[in-house]
Amino acid sequence: MTHVSPADEGVHIAASSGAVSTVWVEEGSWFDRVPRSVAMAAIFVLGVGLWQLVVVTGIVSPIILPSPVETAEQIWFVGHNLLTGGYMLTSLWITMKEVFYGFVLAIVLGFTLGVIVGETAFGERALMPYLVAFDTMPKVAFAPLFIAWLGFGIESKVALATYIATFPIIVGTAAGLHAADENARMLFKTLGASRWQTLVKMKLPTGMPHFFTGLKIGSVGVMAGAITAEFLGGGKGFGELIRIASTNLHTARVFSLIIYLSLVGMLIFMAVVWAQKRFVFWQKSSAVMEH
Amino acid sequence: MERRVNAVPHETESAAQDARPIYVLTDVSKVFPKRNVHALDHINLTLREGSFSSVIGASGCGKSTLLKIMAGLQPPSEGSVMLDGRPVLGTRDDIGMMFQQATLFPWRTVIENVVLPIEIRDGKAAARAAHDQARELLGMAGLSKFAGAYPNELSGGMAQRAAICRMLVSKPSVLLLDEPFSALDELTRDFMNMELQRICMERNATVFLVTHSIPEAVILSDVVYVMSPRPGRFVEEVVVNLPRPRTLDMITTPRFGALVDRIRGHLEMGVLE
Ligand SMILES: Nc1ncnc2c1ncn2[C@@H]1O[C@H](COP(=O)(O)OP(=O)(O)O)[C@@H](O)[C@H]1O
Ligand SMILES: [Mg+2]
Numbered sequence: 001m002t003h004v005s006p007a008d009e010g011v012h013i014a015a016s017s018g019a020v021s022t023v024w025v026e027e028g029s030w031f032d033r034v035p036r037s038v039a040m041a042a043i044f045v046l047g048v049g050l051w052q053l054v055v056v057t058g059i060v061s062p063i064i065l066p067s068p069v070e071t072a073e074q075i076w077f078v079g080h081n082l083l084t085g086g087y088m089l090t091s092l093w094i095t096m097k098e099v100f101y102g103f104v105l106a107i108v109l110g111f112t113l114g115v116i117v118g119e120t121a122f123g124e125r126a127l128m129p130y131l132v133a134f135d136t137m138p139k140v141a142f143a144p145l146f147i148a149w150l151g152f153g154i155e156s157k158v159a160l161a162t163y164i165a166t167f168p169i170i171v172g173t174a175a176g177l178h179a180a181d182e183n184a185r186m187l188f189k190t191l192g193a194s195r196w197q198t199l200v201k202m203k204l205p206t207g208m209p210h211f212f213t214g215l216k217i218g219s220v221g222v223m224a225g226a227i228t229a230e231f232l233g234g235g236k237g238f239g240e241l242i243r244i245a246s247t248n249l250h251t252a253r254v255f256s257l258i259i260y261l262s263l264v265g266m267l268i269f270m271a272v273v274w275a276q277k278r279f280v281f282w283q284k285s286s287a288v289m290e291h
Numbered sequence: 292m293e294r295r296v297n298a299v300p301h302e303t304e305s306a307a308q309d310a311r312p313i314y315v316l317t318d319v320s321k322v323f324p325k326r327n328v329h330a331l332d333h334i335n336l337t338l339r340e341g342s343f344s345s346v347i348g349a350s351g352c353g354k355s356t357l358l359k360i361m362a363g364l365q366p367p368s369e370g371s372v373m374l375d376g377r378p379v380l381g382t383r384d385d386i387g388m389m390f391q392q393a394t395l396f397p398w399r400t401v402i403e404n405v406v407l408p409i410e411i412r413d414g415k416a417a418a419r420a421a422h423d424q425a426r427e428l429l430g431m432a433g434l435s436k437f438a439g440a441y442p443n444e445l446s447g448g449m450a451q452r453a454a455i456c457r458m459l460v461s462k463p464s465v466l467l468l469d470e471p472f473s474a475l476d477e478l479t480r481d482f483m484n485m486e487l488q489r490i491c492m493e494r495n496a497t498v499f500l501v502t503h504s505i506p507e508a509v510i511l512s513d514v515v516y517v518m519s520p521r522p523g524r525f526v527e528e529v530v531v532n533l534p535r536p537r538t539l540d541m542i543t544t545p546r547f548g549a550l551v552d553r554i555r556g557h558l559e560m561g562v563l564e
Contacts, residue, residue, distance in 0.1 A: 183394045190362055190388045191411045191461075201411070205398050282397035282443060 066252035074256035082260070088241060095237035096264060098154050098226040102161025103268070106218055110166045111211070114173020118207075119199060124174075135167040140228050147233035156233050161225035165218035172214020176207020209283050212276040219272050223265045313497050314338035314361065314465060319370035320522075321356055330356045332522035333370070338465070338497055343488075345500040345508035346516045346525075347554065353523025354501040358469050361499065362386055374465065384412060387463030389471045393450035395442035401453050402438040405429065408461040421460060428456040431490070448479040455490065466491070468500045472507070481539055484511055488537060505558075509550045510537050517557040527557040 034042075048068050054060060055067040062070070081088040113131065116123035143160050150156040180203050188198045230239025238261055245253035276283075314337065321331040330353040338344055346354055359365040361372060363382045372379040374386070395404045403418075405425040410418035429438050432452040442450060451471060458466065471487075472480045488511055491498050502508050508515045509531055517527040531550055533541055541547050 181392075181394075183390045183392050184396075186359075186364055186390070187388070187394050188411070189364055190382045190386060191408050192382055192384055193411045197411055201407075202396070205396065282441060284443070 063249045063251055066255065070252040071255045074252040075259060078253070078256045078260060088238075091236055091238050091241050092260070092264070094154060094235065095226055095230070095239065095261075098157040098161055098229075098237060099222050099264070099268065101154070101158045102226055103165060103219065103222045105158065105162040106165035106169055106222060107215065109162065110169025110214065110218065111173050113166070114170040114211075114214070115177065115199075117170060118174030118177030119203070128174075131167065131170060139164050139225070140232075143229050143232040146229065152234045154235065154237075157226045157229040157235060157237065160229040161222045164221040164225035168217035168221065169211070169214040172210045172212070172217070173207065175214075176210030177203045178207075179203075179210055180206040208280045209276075212272065212280060215272045215276075216269060219268045220265065223261065223268070227261065310340040310342065312337045313340045313375055314499070315371075315373040316361070317371045317373075319357075319360060319367045319372060321353070321360060321365070322368045329522035331360070331367070332524040334523070334525060336516070336525070338499060340464075340497055341495040342513045343491060343498045343500070343511055344514045344516065345502055345512040346518055347502055347505060347508045347558070348518030348523070349520055349558070350503060352518050352520035354518060355469055357518075357523070358388075358467050358499070358501055362388055362467050384408075384461060385464045387458035387461065387466045389451075389454055389458050389466070389468045391470045391474050393442070393447075393454040395445075395450055395453055395457075397442050400439050400441055401434065401445070402426065402429065404442065404453060405456045405460055407457060412461065425456065425460055428459055429453070432456050432486070447475050448483060451475065451483060452486070455487070459490070459494070464497060466496050466498045468498065470501055470503065473503070480507070485537075485539065487511065488535075492536060505551050505554050506542060506547075508554070509533075509547060510539070510542065515550075515554060517554055527554075529554055529557075 051065075052068050055062070055065060066074075078088055080086075082092060083089075113123075113127070117128050117131070118124070139160065142163060143156070146156040146159040146163075150159055177199075184202055184206065185198075188202050193201070226237070227239040227242070229235075230237045231243055234240060238257060242254055242257045245251075245257065316334055316336040319331060319334040319336075320329075322329050334357060346357065348354055356365065360367045361374075361379065363372075363379045363386070374383065395401070396407070399407070402422060402425050405428060406418040406421045409421040426435070426438055429435055432455060434449060434452055434456070437445060437449065437453075442453070445453065454471075472483045475483060484507060487498075490496070498511075500508070500511060510533075512531050515529045515531060516525045517529065518524065519526045529550065533546065533550075
């Protein structure tokens with residue numbers, strides 16, 4: 001690349017050729033410039049292609065890995081059943097209720113405990129160790145207990161869903177209450193704000209992004225909790241459908257049911273992201289990518 | 292305060308020198324027991340009503356600690372702080388404070404940030420009633436158009452001006468400023484200093500400014516206190532007898548240069564000790 005200084009030769013070139021472009025574009029690799037939709041489609045095709053390849057070679061039995069076509073058929077079948085108000089819709093509705101109640105309870109409980117832990121020395125020093133102990137217990141092992149206590153109805157599923165989702169919300173809320181900086185605290189002190197005013201007008205709003213991070217982690221756990229409890233404790237939810245299909249070695253059905261569950265899970269996650277955009281409007285950064 | 296230096300003798304002292312004392316600190320010391328830091332050592336200070344004083348010193352010499360004690364944010368280990376005849380035993384609503392960061396809250400509009408002190412003291416209804424007054428303040432600070440904007444739409448200088456409005460809205464009688472403009476670029480900073488002077492002169496406010504910029508201290512102050520570190524104590528009190536209102540072109544005058552040199556000399560002595 002020859003270096004042309006505008007002072008001498010630039011003038012000459014401009015005079016002779018008339019239009020030397022001085023505007024240039026910084027070029028990245030073509031790989032990074034592939035549009036998102038194209039890239040996602042490519043990954044999808046590649047994944048399904050590999051999957052088909054594995055099935056065609058016959059190294060794994062169809063009971064372990066059904067073909068993509070079979071799975072697509074089942075997705076169609078389940079979707080049809082759901083849309084026509086079949087028995088699967090009833091099951092999905094039950095699971096969604098468990099997830100919804102579980103999440104609401106986890107939010108109420110997580111927020112309340114989070115405020116106690118984040119705001120009071122009592123909570124932080126005396127309560128938090130117990131909460132950590134509860135969180136480190138293998139939660140799934142509690143499912144039989146919840147069923148013994150609360151029966152085979154949705155209550156036992158709600159309980160496990162709540163249990164799994166609460167702790168991240170506690171941590172998010174408490175961390176949020178610690179997020180306010182020294183200056184904001186001093187400002188509120190000099191303004192003579194009460195503890196309540198400081199909490200409501202400064203610490204809680206400041207901590208909103210952390211609270212929502214907790215909600216996002218919790219929203220993923222709540223579904224896992226409900227389905228696990230359904231596996232172990234009967235009921236009539238989607239988890240039960242998966243259990244039955246899997247007992248019948250109907251793997252393609254299992255796959256398709258999981259896919260519908262993941263759609264529901266994504267819906268919940270997106271609802272949290274939407275709420276975050278709405279309530280934490282001052283936070284500019286991408287709400288989806290930041291956990 | 293061993294000596295009092297009038298850089299330019301035979302000059303009439305500013306009116307503030309005869310005004311009544313409003314802030315009186317007597318033998319204020321502060322020790323942080325944790326690491327046995329002797330942050331302040333027998334500070335004596337009298338601020339007169341309507342005066343503008345600065346304290347200047349290297350970072351870590353105890354300036355912020357002094358300000359926090361004056362504001363009632365921290366108790367002194369020893370000594371007394373009297374404001375307007377009453378001891379300071381906690382934060383008070385006749386004190387306005389400002390820090391290096393504007394500390395505007397991003398979920399409130401600029402005007403809602405400005406009326407925050409009223410909202411905290413007298414409730415939401417009073418805060419709404421104070422909007423007209425807040426708008427007036429914002430107008431004075433050149434922020435009329437931004438009353439309804441959110442803080443993330445403001446530049447650093449604009450945010451600090453909004454913070455000034457917030458500090459003034461509750462009509463405090465004393466302003467304590469901790470390096471309020473040190474995060475701004477120099478041009479903005481000069482401009483802000485002139486604005487600050489205008490506002491303070493208009494309101495006859497008593498101001499105590501912490502800074503580590505010598506020219507800033509000189510251009511704004513009636514008195515500059517030079518502080519030395521470990522333990523933090525006043526080594527010099529320099530009276531600035533430049534006429535008011537001060538203008539930026541005073542910076543090039545020999546008188547100004549002499550004052551800056553004098554203060555720099557004391558600062559360097561403090562460092563070498
Ligand atoms: N809360 C504290 N605990 C222990 N040491 C402190 C505390 N606050 C300030 N210090 C110490 O006191 C000294 C003065 O600090 P500061 O007042 O912030 O200085 P400046 O504002 O002049 O930079 C420093 O050495 C600092 O480390
Ligand atoms: Mg400081």
